[in-house]
Amino acid sequence: MTARTAPRRLDARAEDFEASFAELLTAKRETAVDVNNDVAAIIAEVQAKGDDAVIACTNKFDRLNLEGPEDLRIPQARLDAAAAQVPSETLEALKLAAERIEAFHARQMPQSMSFTDEAGVELGHRWSAVDAAGLYVPGGTAAYPSSVLMNAIPARVAGVERVVMVVPTPDGVENPLVLAAARLAGVTEVYRIGGAQAVAALAHGTDTIAPVDKIVGPGNAYVAAAKRQVFGTVGIDMIAGPSEILVVADGENDPAWIAADLLSQAEHDPSSQSILITDDAAFADEVARAVASQLQQLSRQDTATASWHDFGAIITVPSLADAVPLVDRLAPEHLELAVTDPDALADRIRHAGAIFLGRYTPEAVGDYVAGTNHVLPTARSARFSSGLSVLDFMKRTSLVRCDADSLGRIGPAAVALADAEGLEAHGRSVSVRLNR
Numbered sequence: 001m002t003a004r005t006a007p008r009r010l011d012a013r014a015e016d017f018e019a020s021f022a023e024l025l026t027a028k029r030e031t032a033v034d035v036n037n038d039v040a041a042i043i044a045e046v047q048a049k050g051d052d053a054v055i056a057c058t059n060k061f062d063r064l065n066l067e068g069p070e071d072l073r074i075p076q077a078r079l080d081a082a083a084a085q086v087p088s089e090t091l092e093a094l095k096l097a098a099e100r101i102e103a104f105h106a107r108q109m110p111q112s113m114s115f116t117d118e119a120g121v122e123l124g125h126r127w128s129a130v131d132a133a134g135l136y137v138p139g140g141t142a143a144y145p146s147s148v149l150m151n152a153i154p155a156r157v158a159g160v161e162r163v164v165m166v167v168p169t170p171d172g173v174e175n176p177l178v179l180a181a182a183r184l185a186g187v188t189e190v191y192r193i194g195g196a197q198a199v200a201a202l203a204h205g206t207d208t209i210a211p212v213d214k215i216v217g218p219g220n221a222y223v224a225a226a227k228r229q230v231f232g233t234v235g236i237d238m239i240a241g242p243s244e245i246l247v248v249a250d251g252e253n254d255p256a257w258i259a260a261d262l263l264s265q266a267e268h269d270p271s272s273q274s275i276l277i278t279d280d281a282a283f284a285d286e287v288a289r290a291v292a293s294q295l296q297q298l299s300r301q302d303t304a305t306a307s308w309h310d311f312g313a314i315i316t317v318p319s320l321a322d323a324v325p326l327v328d329r330l331a332p333e334h335l336e337l338a339v340t341d342p343d344a345l346a347d348r349i350r351h352a353g354a355i356f357l358g359r360y361t362p363e364a365v366g367d368y369v370a371g372t373n374h375v376l377p378t379a380r381s382a383r384f385s386s387g388l389s390v391l392d393f394m395k396r397t398s399l400v401r402c403d404a405d406s407l408g409r410i411g412p413a414a415v416a417l418a419d420a421e422g423l424e425a426h427g428r429s430v431s432v433r434l435n436r
Ligand SMILES: NC(=O)c1ccc[n+]([C@@H]2O[C@H](COP(=O)([O-])OP(=O)(O)OC[C@H]3O[C@@H](n4cnc5c(N)ncnc54)[C@H](O)[C@@H]3O)[C@@H](O)[C@H]2O)c1
Pocket: 038, 061, 062, 137, 138, 139, 140, 142, 143, 144, 147, 168, 193, 194, 195, 196, 197, 218, 219, 220, 221, 222, 223, 240, 241, 242, 243, 269
């Protein structure tokens, strides 16, 4: 792809709008690197050689000198020391975030239920947590402590007994903020491993690392491929793509605020996507100018500029109501409604990972301290999926109870269906209980 030098400008009244919008929807935002064979080989090695393979891969890819399995775990004392190293203001902010995330996710706890239907059959389901969850945290500067909280706290709230974290420490460099966040979220079992070998160890287990039931958290192409390959042996969360923000704003906003919102996600990744939809063409020009000026001041200027130019867009529509179908087609990870009546607009929108209502609700508040989860569906997958929640760490078991009377009422239909399917033993297991 040739690098663009400005974001796309689209006008819903223009004749070529549909073609331009379709191009925006399908713009390829990730260069898929095929690492599947390498990853399959690493997973097979870990399955065959356990700790030895994990140590060998870690020494090779992260340039460490681990000597034995006892070097894999980051001891509690180091988690404590990391927390002591973090500036108190940051630690307080992490604590506030953790409290709010926990309070919100506690309200997501599902209820078990049962009832007796008109045939006298008792039906219900009960929820229970997985036994163990593994949280992958990327190494180096790509790791966000806020993401540690967003992944670990819902697991704890769900009642997962064992929450394990893996985090590579390339060249031996630990990220104190990540370790402090883990400690705050109640994660005590932490290993200094990453990549496909970490995912394989979590999924299949080694002498040192007991297997988990679910693996969550972002990572590079090796991590994503490994998660896909171990799916089935364990559950996985979604594979998160580059961040996205869609802002619907009227002309009553301060263009500098909206520009900052657009850049808040552009600075994540050169493939992030930031889009403004507005009914005010003059305001659109002002936002474009504000973005250009704010870009100069960002330390991640190169990333944000690439993202804004290659995947950014400003769309003008005749009225805010015309934004609704466009939003649904984009199904963004984050949607900001910076308008006078955000609820009226939100009520009409069906597909978005998270909606931020009103001029004083910047998306970044959701990334950190609102309490809702910032692990959200990207790449239009909000059409069929939701953000991370306690439900991702739980599963549902159905409960059924018949007595002689109720089996007498529904059993004959079961026998008829078993007959129709040619499954004799099925039919008999019901019919032997009837008419006694
Ligand atoms: N979507 C999100 O919320 C989010 C948040 C933070 C980070 N991320 C993503 O996480 C990723 C972080 O990437 P990273 O590389 O810094 O850290 P990472 O932890 O994902 O990957 C590091 C590991 O990759 C493995 N690896 C590297 N080169 C390899 C090779 N040639 N062969 C086999 N294995 C190899 C190593 O085992 C190493 O430990 C980025 O892609 C970033 O976009 C996403």
